[in-house]
Amino acid sequence: MMGRVRVALFGASGLLGWTINQGLKLRGFQTIPYRLHDDKNSVFESFRFLDLDDGSKVTRELLDLWPDAIVNCAAISSPDVVNQDPKAARRINVSSAQKLAEISTHLGARFIHISSDMVFGGRDEPYRSTDTPCPLNEYGNQKLEAEKKVLFAADENVVVLRLTLMNGNSPRANRSPHERIFESIQKGMPLTLFDDEYRQPCSADNAASVVVELLERPNLNGLFHWAGNDVLTRFELGLRILERFGLSANLIKRGSLKDFSTEAGKRPSRLTFELSPLLGKIKTKPQGIEEQVEGLEVPHRHYKWYRETAEDPSKYVLRL
Ligand SMILES: NC(=O)c1ccc[n+]([C@@H]2O[C@H](COP(=O)([O-])OP(=O)(O)OC[C@H]3O[C@@H](n4cnc5c(N)ncnc54)[C@H](OP(=O)(O)O)[C@@H]3O)[C@@H](O)[C@H]2O)c1
Structure with missing residues (x-):
């Protein structure tokens, strides 16, 4: 088992971040979970507040804490919300992701950034991680731009993990397909x-398990795909x-x-998604x-x- 590796986790109040936080704690990591909104929800009691839009505060905070790794699950993750205010969404989905990658490089911290299958247009599937993306909407455009900036800013000790539609239990019970139903x-x-909209859903639990493994396996770097079986x-x-x-x-x-x-x-x-090469390299x-x-x-x-x-x-x- 790992020692007390310290992980700054952004988007910890969201569907995936919440699940990763639990997975990391079970594996003996020390987590520093972040959220944006104070909705007085007691399940977030120990979480820190940080608006990723406030770049200088983010830098100060991370230089103070000097974590061993940073995981970025923070995003404007609904395509509809992105469309309502693309500029504001871009500041989180693209600029903040880039900023976190730059800080990770400076700190020598491992950086895991979460991206999406929406970087693809949906014609030449199953997509491999080496296929050329072609987003059809603004959310996909932003996720793709973030990937490029992250991989450029942090050219080693970095993973961009593209995920698919996610099932799971979110802390506010409002994010995943069954909660919406x-x-x-x-x-x-x-x-x-x-x-007529085909997807290959994964579960937040399973994706979290992949992220935990990626933190434990610093030799696995680059851009990977993960999804479910069906x-x-x-x-x-x-x-x-x-x-x-x-x-x-x-x-x-x-x-x-x-x-x-x-x-x-x-x-x-x-x-x-085609899940190789990650499928052959991890236990999950x-x-x-x-x-x-x-x-x-x-x-x-x-x-x-x-x-x-x-x-x-x-x-x-x-x-x-
Ligand atoms: N859900 C899916 O089906 C799916 C599929 C593929 C890929 N992804 C990707 O997976 C990642 C996680 O998605 P998710 O569904 O877990 O997201 P989510 O439930 O919508 O959570 C988003 C998180 O980002 C935080 N956040 C938003 N704006 C912020 C800001 N300005 N400063 C700091 N934090 C901010 C939110 O904090 P508050 O809670 O405090 O607002 C929340 O913790 C995203 O990158 C998403 O694009 C998701």
Whole structure:
């Protein structure tokens, strides 16, 4: 096991960062978790606040703490939010990522930056990490630009890890596909999920395990892909989620990408990944969709409603 390696973890209040923080602690790392918003949520009690937009504060903080590694999960991670204010999103998605890479180099710290399958256009899949990206929307553009800047600023002791659509239990229970489905059902507005948008989802737990291994294996550097084992449409994923919880299939709607249009860009219809060479180099194995949905939890605020509404509530046992 590693000694008390100190890891500054940005985006620790998000879906992936939260899960990585738990994984790192289990493996004996000392984490310094960061968030942006103070929403008085007690689960974040020990987290530090830092706005990555405040470059000089970020530099001061990291020079003071001098961590052994920096993991960057902070992002404006919703393409819709990016489209609302691309300039503001770029400051986090691109400029902050570059800044963290530069500071890591200065500190001699290992840097792990998280990117996305959305850097690809969805035509020539399964994509290898050596394939030429071609984003279709502003979020993808920003993630790609960040990758280039990060790899340029930190040319060794760095990993850019591209991930796919993520299942998992986020600390605010509002980020992952099943949490969004629960939210929409509660509001009486069934979510429309595209049945011609193919993805290869991974779980936050499994991706976190990869990140922990990458921190333990400083000889693995560069750009890597990670995903789950199965390819399915967003609608099929929705059905698997409803089935897992014993909920009616009528609670989501089937949609088509053809009905989706936005001035700010398109959505790739198929995004799948070739997992080598990382697959052959680490112990973590990709998960199938069955295992991923098995690990999902009913958000606490919906639990009472769930017990009263589900066709078969015995499918889910509350874990305390
Ligand atoms: N979720 C997915 O399906 C998916 C798929 C592929 C790749 N990714 C990538 O994986 C990474 C993590 O995604 P996620 O879904 O875990 O994100 P998330 O749940 O949206 O969390 C984003 C995190 O970034 C923090 N943040 C945002 N703006 C900040 C700022 N100005 N200063 C400091 N922190 C800031 C947030 O802090 P607050 O909570 O305090 O606001 C939060 O901790 C991202 O790079 C994303 O692009 C995600």
